[in-house]
Amino acid sequence: MDLANRVKTLTPSTTLAITAKAKELKEQGHDVIGLGAGEPDFNTPSYIIDAAKKAMDNGLTKYTPSGGIPELKNAIIEKFETEQNLNYSSDEVIVTTGAKHALYTLFQVILNEGDEVIVPAPYWVSYPEQIKLAGGKPVIVEAQEQNEFKLTPQQLEGAITDRTKAVIINSPSNPTGMMYSEDELRDLGEICLKHDIIIVSDEIYEKLIYTHDVHKSIAQLSPKLKEQTIIINGVSKSHAMTGWRIGYALGRKEIIKPMTNFASHSTSNPTSIAQYAALAAYQADEDPTIEMKKVFSERLDLLYNLIKDIPGIECIKPKGAFYLFPNAKKAAEMNGFNNVDEWVQALLEEEKVAIIPGSGFGSPDYIRLSYATSNELLEEAAKRMKRFVLNHKK
Incomplete structure (x- = not known):
């Protein structure tokens, strides 16, 4: 069947590809740490959930x-x-x-x-x-x-x-x-x-x-x-x-x-x-971003300092959102890979750390790391990344 031309031009999502591979490894029993999340790891505040329940109870459906x-x-x-x-x-x-x-x-x-x-x-x-x-x-x-x-x-x-x-x-x-x-x-x-x-x-x-x-x-x-x-x-x-x-x-x-x-x-x-x-x-008078900003700010400082300590990875400190966007080109070259995409794939397969290659964002020398996860997982992910770089150092 011949599909519409408009969908033939679409570029496959590198984010989804990495996510799918990480999911497959998890299902096989591997301890995968995912730093690809594009969403806060907080639940929706209870007063918002209660409003949705009330709307349903009142027939606003x-x-x-x-x-x-x-x-x-x-x-x-x-x-x-x-x-x-x-x-x-x-x-x-x-x-x-x-x-x-x-x-x-x-x-x-x-x-x-x-x-x-x-x-x-x-x-x-x-x-x-x-x-x-x-x-x-x-x-x-x-x-x-x-x-x-x-x-x-x-x-x-x-x-x-x-x-x-x-x-x-x-x-x-x-x-x-x-x-x-x-x-x-x-x-x-x-x-x-x-x-x-x-x-x-x-x-x-x-x-x-x-x-x-x-x-x-x-x-x-x-x-x-x-x-x-x-x-x-x-x-x-x-x-x-x-x-x-x-x-x-x-x-x-x-x-x-x-x-x-x-x-x-x-x-x-x-x-x-x-x-x-x-x-x-x-x-509501409540502002859930107060707590989120406090937590995210602490995680940013933590992950930024950990990433800076990994050979071949360079990063400028962001001001907002919940991502780091380091340059990993030197690390990939130092580890003998042709490009950052290959380096990211090998990192996932060997150290079970899932990160998003920058190619999906139009910047193939970079990687995106989400810090929308716990301090413990951020520390462990950075530890595995550093170990991977050192183990593959040429």
């Missing part, structure tokens, strides 16, 4: 408006008014089945065949694939480690063509954990305004920052930039609700309305119960 229940949209609007001094109306908000679906729907709505989207690398694995599925062309721009993996104004200007439709800004970033300063955002924003480029601002890790830096959305910097920006966010990382699948997009209604129409023909609506759970998350 039916279809909802495609763009989300009005109460949740209002709570999202209030969050942005209070926290970021950004004002949106209800028709400038869409609630989606996770932030990933917000991005997918956005690209389906704004891209025509051959339209280009500038994607700084390292990038989150789904950006290029979603762009391709919408008929667009991802234009990968390699952000340099000496610039903390951030796109520079010169790089942005140099990548723009007459087909450029949008640029993605992810801050704090997956996979690097780096974040843009206000001045950096302003410089990029001026170029986007000059060329009338849509800014896709992925802010899903906004609450997980471990320095004195303050998250700043590019939409906050001027009314013109707000008009040019579509903000993508959700409750997955901030409230440990990855499995609930509630995300959202905010932006001008000329884009949000067709996104809502598109969603009505794809998912109908986000799960009703999960929407009421997200409503409780945003209405």
Whole structure:
């Protein structure tokens, strides 16, 4: 059977490949340590779970408006008014089945065949694939480690063509954990305004920052930039609700309305119960990120110091999210492997440590390590990694 061309262009996920191999080894009885998790290892707070139970008990299990229940949209609007001094109306908000679906729907709505989207690398694995599925062309721009993996104004200007439709800004970033300063955002924003480029601002890790830096959305910097920006966010990382699948997009209604129409023909609506759970998350006085940030910050310091001590691995310290993104090229070469992907595969098979190769993020010399796991497992994983490097040293 001949499949649709759109799926033939998709790149297999290296993340899923490593995860599948790790699962296979676990099922064989091996003691595998996984550092590939892209989600907090905390359970959803009890008051959010209770709100979902209450919603079910009250019969709130039916279809909802495609763009989300009005109460949740209002709570999202209030969050942005209070926290970021950004004002949106209800028709400038869409609630989606996770932030990933917000991005997918956005690209389906704004891209025509051959339209280009500038994607700084390292990038989150789904950006290029979603762009391709919408008929667009991802234009990968390699952000340099000496610039903390951030796109520079010169790089942005140099990548723009007459087909450029949008640029993605992810801050704090997956996979690097780096974040843009206000001045950096302003410089990029001026170029986007000059060329009338849509800014896709992925802010899903906004609450997980471990320095004195303050998250700043590019939409906050001027009314013109707000008009040019579509903000993508959700409750997955901030409230440990990855499995609930509630995300959202905010932006001008000329884009949000067709996104809502598109969603009505794809998912109908986000799960009703999960929407009421997200409503409780945003209405509660409690802030689960306080505890998460404390724990993640301690783990970051622990793992960063352990990784720095492994020969051939170099790393700059991230500011947010829950990932390290070290360069492992020297370690792979020192151990006699052709590339970092082979080194990662051998590490999993020999030492039973599962990490994600940077090739899946557009940076093949790097590896992504998630510290969304216990201190004990982080220490043991680093110990095994160091042993592997030393044992294979040529």
